[in-house]
Amino acid sequence: MLGIIFIIFMMIFLFGITVFVHEWGHFIVAKKCGLKVEAFSIGMGPAVWKKEVDGIVYKIGALPIGGYVSLPQLDPAGMEKVQGDNDETPREELPDVSPWAKIAVAVAGPACNIVFALILGTGVMLLPQQEIREENGVFIAEVAENSPAYAAGLRPGDEVRAVNGTTVKSWYDTQVESLLGSGNDGDVDFEVYNETDGERTLQLAVNHPEENPEQLIDGVKQAEPCQIFSVVSDMPAAKAGLQANDLIYRVNATVITGMNHFRELIQENPDTEIVMHVDRAGEKLTIPVVPEYSEENDMVMIGIQFGGSLGLPWTLTGNPFKQIYSDSSSIFRLLKALVTPSESKQAASGLGGPVSIFQMIFVSLQIGLLTTLGLIRFININLAVLNLLPLPVLDGGHICFALWEGITKRKVHPKLVASLVNVFAILLLSAMVILTWRDSDRIWNISRFFKGDEQKTEQVAEPTPQIPKTTEPVAK
Template sequence: MIILTTIYVIAAVLLLFGAAIFVHEWGHYFVARKCGMKVEEFAIGFGKILWKKEKDGILYTVRAIPAGGFVKLPQMLTSEALEGKNEEDTEPLPEISPWAKIAVAVAGPIMNIVFAVVLATVIYYVGLPEMITPPVVGNLGEESSEYELGIREGDIVTKIDGEPIASWEEAYKLTALSLTNRFEVTFLRDNDEFIRVLTSTPVSDDIPIRTLDLPSKYPPIVGRVLAGQAADEAGLKADDKIISLGEIPIGGQGQLIDELQKNGDKATEIVVHRDGENVPLPIKPRMIEGKVMIGVQFGYGPRVYIERYPGPTPWENISEVGSLMWRTL
């Protein structure tokens, strides 16, 4: 599975990188033709020519090294400026205005921006895969009412009051925002479905948000604790399972991240399951580059994806990339 995922990622990167190169060079090519400039070659890649075709005096090539591309424009600054002019007689070319050269130069980056906007718009309408925590029930105490109702570890929540449920995050949101505290929950076990009526309970006396008393089989697992960060100072350790944050039960990584953003950098309590016991730890998250973080890298758990539809808006995608570029600079 890891090998297939790696091949898929490499293929996707090469495809998108190649598309970005093509669009960029096509921008130079298109504007150069519109400005009446001579185009000698349109190339994708560098190095040895793998494929070529000549049409209307222009050589179109695909080369062996997919690390860029070029449009050969003799009226722009070329290698002659560094290597000297070719001694062979060449047909004189008409002069091109500085504005035309500027237009050709900026056409490539502008086409990349247009390409990014088009991709972001397609993602918005088509949807985007989103990693979730599957709603699989974890270990239930034999004294719990849920256990007495016949619910067992490994049962999968498929619906709540008829609403399809794909993740613990969805289950949490549905029950937290509901006006009732009784829910018909549909479970799946060995390809057989069964329904139980469950009662949600408040998180605490101070937090009236109601949740189902169903533990997640796959809570967030701490893979690595970053030195000097909030988690390190609080005493979190590798392999800790994060059970709750600020008394709110945590069913998965996505929910933990959401709850951290809601909590901000205020001091709170995080409960982890360690060596068979629940260990409460005071923690003060930190605001880092506009996001609330505690300084852990998650361990491996089941990777399940659903399609987020509609996807993030074009503005959300572009602004996030812009923010990453700014932080990199």
């Protein structure tokens, strides 16, 4: 019980600190630039706690979907109704602020999220790494002979190189591109390769991850990546030239289906040369290795340690700048899909809201510190990118208003700003409500309460730690 309470506390804390970092950036730069700050809130809606200090109201809102800093010189009419501010007292006349100061304040929030993400990425790089994101290939382990995929030509051992023309480097990438490219008929072009048949393009039917999270393609099982985390010196693997981050996908003619399968093959070949087929940063290598029997451990060994790969975009380790690039690439891919007619419907179906975010944090906390730090880093980049979109309710909208003022020397009328901000705020909150309902129904099947008696008697499946979403939007 205490463990669950601690996890719930950490979920709220980790999401809250992300929002705090963003709003603190606005807050501190606004004060430095001389702007009037009326309120600093974590959470939206009516306050469950508040305190006024030096004329600034600090509070916690009832709705944990974001936060705000109330700046009347940046947002003249404010978002009182949306933010939960009901004070009807007329504001004092405030001096004008230069458009460049407004831009600095608006940019400060996303910038702080990026800096915080780099700090988290550095932590991920420095921590002892037990989870490595596979980025060296996607391999098929099993194909049922009576499946449509087998009839289309897919075979065990095939490497998936591209989906609908987009290169994929992980199973997560494959799921995302399959979802976005499936259209109405569910068929997707897979570019696959094996040494016997060469390169082929196969049209395969794919499942929506929420309808069938276990199998992307009926009758097909992907190979669990066997990516080397470390190599023990003076052991067979090191002597043969295997290196950390090598991805082992075949031993002799046998396709590896997972780490346990690999270990079984090693146990079957003591003091016998076997050929390791590995992918090293895209280069295919064949490396002969002779496993040795260890009397001390009473088992056959080659001297490697695997990293448990999750295949999710935030589990990338190493250079923190590469981590940030990977995070932002995933988010921009989704944004591109949302404005691409052939992908927009599928992209929208893959969106998640606050419930999905808390679910992901819950799962990551159970997996380990490395995954949790990576996820919070990913959410910070998500928050930074989305808030820079040129929509009036977001930081990007305020930047656009300030740029117009700086270039034309004319302000956008405060009433127009207020109208646009409130309209888009209502649209954003409506989207959050819809996503919250959809995510809650997906996890707890709450729609059963609104169906007939027959549906009400159905059992509700427990939520699993699988996260088929693409990227999760976070409200500012």
